[in-house]
Amino acid sequence: NKTTKVHCKYSRQHSIKMKSALFLALIGSAAAFAPAQQARTNVALNVLAGMPGVTAPIGPYDPLGLATLGSESTLSWFRAAELKHSRVAMLATTGYLVQAAGIHFPGMLSSDVSFESLSAMKPLDAWAAVPEAGKAQILGTILIAELITESKPTHYTKGGPMPGMVFPQIDFSGVAPATLAKKQASELNNGRLAMIAIMSFFSAVSIEGSVPALTNNPAF
Numbered sequence: 001n002k003t004t005k006v007h008c009k010y011s012r013q014h015s016i017k018m019k020s021a022l023f024l025a026l027i028g029s030a031a032a033f034a035p036a037q038q039a040r041t042n043v044a045l046n047v048l049a050g051m052p053g054v055t056a057p058i059g060p061y062d063p064l065g066l067a068t069l070g071s072e073s074t075l076s077w078f079r080a081a082e083l084k085h086s087r088v089a090m091l092a093t094t095g096y097l098v099q100a101a102g103i104h105f106p107g108m109l110s111s112d113v114s115f116e117s118l119s120a121m122k123p124l125d126a127w128a129a130v131p132e133a134g135k136a137q138i139l140g141t142i143l144i145a146e147l148i149t150e151s152k153p154t155h156y157t158k159g160g161p162m163p164g165m166v167f168p169q170i171d172f173s174g175v176a177p178a179t180l181a182k183k184q185a186s187e188l189n190n191g192r193l194a195m196i197a198i199m200s201f202f203s204a205v206s207i208e209g210s211v212p213a214l215t216n217n218p219a220f
Contacts, residue, residue, distance in 0.1 A: 051079065053188030055114060073157040079161055080156050084149075086191020087165075093194045096123070096201050100219030109134065122205050141167075 048060040050068050067075055098104075106118040110131045118126045127135075145166040154160030164170065172180055204214040214220045 047188060052184035053082075053192075055185050059186055076157045076162075083188065083191070085195060086188060089194035089198050090191055092198045093201070096198065097219075123202065124206075 048062055054060050066078065097120045099148070102119070105115040108114050109118065110133075113129055113131065118129060121129060123158055129164055130138075147168050149163035152160050156162050164172075172183075200211050200214065201220065202216070204211040204220040211220075
């Protein structure tokens with residue numbers, strides 16, 4: 001019995017020492033990676049500081065350090081993607097609100113589909129109701145716009161300008177640099193909000209109660 005007690009005591013002490021060593025090792029590992037992650041985040045914030053869309057009160061915000069994920073070309077691609085998605089989201093949000101207010105085109109979309117009937121449907125149901133020829137025209141227009149923005153003499157990932165508006169094209173060459181920078185920041189900030197808005201709209205209309213602020217709203 002005495003031998004057993006000594007053995008148990010030794011086992012407990014050994015287990016405590018092993019756990020303590022493991023705990024210290026984990027702390028050391030975390031401490032080793034923390035400065036590197038912090039340094040990467042700081043570099044990302046410095047890179048973003050002079051870009052459009054960085055405004056008060058948040059300022060540069062990149063907790064994942066995506067701005068340093070690749071080269072300057074990679075960052076330009078990220079920015080162009082954000083800009084395009086922002087514009088699409090603003091159009092989608094505006095379109096949803098206009099339709100939810102009961103405003104729609106008069107007449108027929110096709111021989112058997114009216115604009116009024118589409119306005120009463122959920123977004124995905126409305127898209128499914130559009131004839132195949134209509135879907136092809138919509139997707140074809142998007143493809144043309146994408147080809148135009150990606151076919152500039154100097155691509156935006158190579159130092160060229162960011163994608164501009166295609167339909168209609170707008171000439172900003174006569175706008176003062178300070179005014180243009182303010183408009184670019186406004187476009188990005190409004191677009192970011194619109195991306196959150198349209199995702200909320202789709203959630204509210206597809207999953208009942210998923211967006212409490214929109215629950216029991218007749219538009220959803």
